[in-house]
Amino acid sequence: VQLQASGGGLVQAGGSLRLSCAASGRTFSRGYLGWFRQAPGKEREFVAGVSGAGGTTRYADSVRGRFAISRDSAKNTVYLHLNSLKQEDTAVYYCAVRVGSAYSSALSAYTYWGQGTQVTVSS
Numbered sequence: 001v002q003l004q005a006s007g008g009g010l011v012q013a014g015g016s017l018r019l020s021c022a023a024s025g026r027t028f029s030r031g032y033l034g035w036f037r038q039a040p041g042k043e044r045e046f047v048a049g050v051s052g053a054g055g056t057t058r059y060a061d062s063v064r065g066r067f068a069i070s071r072d073s074a075k076n077t078v079y080l081h082l083n084s085l086k087q088e089d090t091a092v093y094y095c096a097v098r099v100g101s102a103y104s105s106a107l108s109a110y111t112y113w114g115q116g117t118q119v120t121v122s123s
Helices: 026-030
Strands: 002-006 009-012 017-024 032-038 045-050 057-059 067-072 077-082 091-098 117-122
Touching: 002 091, 017 032, 017 091, 017 117, 032 067, 032 077, 045 067, 045 077, 057 067, 077 091
Parallel strands: 009 117
Antiparallel strands: 002 017, 017 077, 032 045, 032 091, 045 057, 067 077, 091 117
């Protein structure tokens, strides 16, 4: 499985971005897809996840109500819509695939990782 994350950039607080994660491989279409982020000096953390069928989503408390994850199976792409951005959302965002359909927020549960895309929120 190869993952390609894109869509990051510089945005003002209160603004929006849409991140994309394009992937290949059967594992992607059946696996659980997660978005993580890592801010400078901090550990990588779970942000949002979506099941293989796209019917079940999970969010970290810090982003619930502001971010939305969606999945387009026909395009083998998962999106993360970032709304009402705050400066504390500044980080490198990564997409990752977990083999199997069960939800997990643990980094160790994910086998395949994309290269990351930078999101910077200015005041």
